[in-house]
Amino acid sequence: MIACFVTGTDTGVGKTLSSCALLHALARHHRRVVGMKPVASGAEPDGQGGWANEDSLALRAASTLVVPPQLDNPVLLPDPVSPHIAAERAGATVQLAPILQAYQQLAAQADAVVVEGAGGWQVPLSPRLRIADLAVALQLPVVLVVGLRLGCINHALLTAEAIRASGLPLAGWIASRVDPQMREPEANLAYLRQHLGAPLLADLPWQAQPDARAVPVQLPTAWQ
Numbered sequence: 001m002i003a004c005f006v007t008g009t010d011t012g013v014g015k016t017l018s019s020c021a022l023l024h025a026l027a028r029h030h031r032r033v034v035g036m037k038p039v040a041s042g043a044e045p046d047g048q049g050g051w052a053n054e055d056s057l058a059l060r061a062a063s064t065l066v067v068p069p070q071l072d073n074p075v076l077l078p079d080p081v082s083p084h085i086a087a088e089r090a091g092a093t094v095q096l097a098p099i100l101q102a103y104q105q106l107a108a109q110a111d112a113v114v115v116e117g118a119g120g121w122q123v124p125l126s127p128r129l130r131i132a133d134l135a136v137a138l139q140l141p142v143v144l145v146v147g148l149r150l151g152c153i154n155h156a157l158l159t160a161e162a163i164r165a166s167g168l169p170l171a172g173w174i175a176s177r178v179d180p181q182m183r184e185p186e187a188n189l190a191y192l193r194q195h196l197g198a199p200l201l202a203d204l205p206w207q208a209q210p211d212a213r214a215v216p217v218q219l220p221t222a223w224q
């Protein structure tokens with residue numbers, strides 16, 4: 001079973017697009033691939049009388065394995081704010097155990113699982129729990145999505161350092177060109193390639209209509 005945890009330099013940097021691109025790439029090598037959004041804040045009508053998070057809907061569309069929503073999105077909070085605030089407003093506390101159980105059930109059915117975090121590495125899920133704690137509890141190699149814009153070098157280096165300090169391997173990183181006006185994108189990319197100490201798995205071009213299927217992804221050999 002192949003699995004990874006996708007984090008980012010921030011919220012809104014392209015983690016969902018990157019996770020979908022990873023799922024499509026994995027599906028070229030493996031039959032049963034599935035995305036997981038363990039904690040989602042923000043819900044919209046799912047078109048079937050219920051509610052769903054837009055990241056979950058995108059991950060499901062990129063997955064080949066269909067699972068019940070309690071497995072691929074065990075915690076769905078209505079408000080699109082930091083998960084610890086969304087949970088408080090919903091009168092809930094995010095707990096690790098049910099998320100780990102859901103992941104184990106997914107992993108038992110799948111050849112590959114891509115787990116998308118929420119926001120960046122230190123985002124709180126509850127007063128006592130952060131995204132980093134969840135990734136550590138899952139013991140997954142991490143893929144870091146860097147939203148290429150001014151300031152991303154600092155955010156990327158700090159995040160990579162924190163991931164390694166947590167004891168998890170940084171399996172690779174993805175450049176996500178979220179700012180078409182960015183100056184010197186290639187020089188920024190070159191610096192990150194030299195200093196992140198992990199392979200660049202994909203370079204997502206800026207797209208007016210982002211299409212995860214159209215992006216070339218270089219999967220680590222062990223994932224092929």
Ligand SMILES: Nc1ncnc2c1ncn2[C@@H]1O[C@H](COP(=O)(O)OP(=O)(O)OP(=O)(O)O)[C@@H](O)[C@H]1O
Nearest residue numbers: 011012013014015016017118119177204205206207
């Ligand atoms: N390469 C790109 N080109 C153009 N737009 C992009 C690109 N990558 C991401 N976007 C857009 O930026 C926005 C944020 O991207 P996305 O939802 O993937 O972020 P995220 O990191 O998953 O955020 P969250 O923390 O909410 O999960 C979306 O509207 C997405 O379509």
Ligand SMILES: C[C@H](N)[C@H](N)CCCCCC(=O)O
Nearest residue numbers: 011041080081082118119123
């Ligand atoms: C609602 C949003 N789309 C994300 N899922 C949550 C982002 C939390 C960011 C918290 C923070 O770092 O300040």
Ligand SMILES: [Mg+2]
Nearest residue numbers: 015016055116
């Ligand atoms: Mg997302």
